[in-house]
Amino acid sequence: MSRETIAILLRPATRIDIPEIVAVASTSTSPAEKEGFGAPSPDSPFHDPGRLEAAWQEPNVVRGEELLVAEWEGRVVGCTTIEDRGEALELINIDVLRELQGRGIGTRIVQYVEERARAEGKRAVTLGTSRNAQGVPWKSLPWWLHLGYQVTHEEENAWTRAIGPGVTEIRMRKELL
Template identity: 65%
Template structure:
């Protein structure tokens, strides 16, 4: 398995990765913090290079678990273990290096695991977190709930008894639809803070290139969207996937180019799932004006590919100053024409 979400890549681990896996497992959470919630660190295979090496079975298995790592710019930043349990894929454990926490890497890792489950025809992704003897749930519970997982029950088992008396496992599950279901709707006021968070991401800005001068300027953002939502010449829709707002798609007429164009923005944590292609395809069913155009920085291969999948073909090239890169950048212009025109 090797899946990519922009520059984040999930691949099968190998023996050379063991030191990095152990480093992540031992540093992602303070040892004192997880007392009463998880396996005692001195007994965990993943917190000791020698224990993990001894338990490793080629190509990337430890016990019945498959070990995967997440790479960002060539460096291992996360580790996830999964187990095939027939109709479901069990997510055993997930860790992100401490310095990379809060950057959406865990969310993107989970999304890619869910895509694997979908590709393998699994009914659901399942997992377990814990509740200590005092009745307090491990801090990840709200995070899992926010990502569409629901509690199916609580139980004592061999794992919880190894932690200590009174500890219970909270079992969770997320049903995985066989098909990706993307819907479009009118933009709501509550979507705007989500769009603003998407806009502030530095990697997304770099890829988009031709962005606002200061993506962190909330007043400028609000003024921009106020103009968009009150301009009859602009049609903009919110993209929804799995109950979550994942981006927006719009059509407008550029003042200089003078022709209708499409544009879209997908939150980085949802990259690599084909959502832009699904959304743009659906959008173009309702926006029937042809020809219509799309643009992308020349090195934004993923965005160019989305346009091509939707039937756009190369039309021309241009150059312009890209705020996100602080330099003049080449861009390509693609055209979607009426098939009868050919």
């Protein structure tokens, strides 16, 4: 398969998408990659279709976060959750099918979130990534920097404490001018 960029459709998720959302979220990273960085909880709704169905609120909200999907050739190949934080949209999570990573899907998802934030009059898009206890940042940090996001600070919080001692969240922000 070539590594060329592919065109995707971004849209609100629907209940019909649940099996594909779970497949994307469950396989976008390998267990080895997640080690020390905070894999989603095994009881996360995004790892079980029944739990995701139970957590679903119409039209496309899970745990208070809006769920969007990236579709290509009629199938879900990526998903993201976002949350309104007043002056900013928070990009909570982004997943792309492992075999299609590096084809521009994640970048297009981020661009969509940024375009939407601008249209809603938001000042910024914010997000968090992690740094493990050995001081190594999650693999996406250089990508976020390349997309124009800046590190604002690092912090320990409930999420990082659940991962383990010494893990920090790297908070990032992109101003929308």
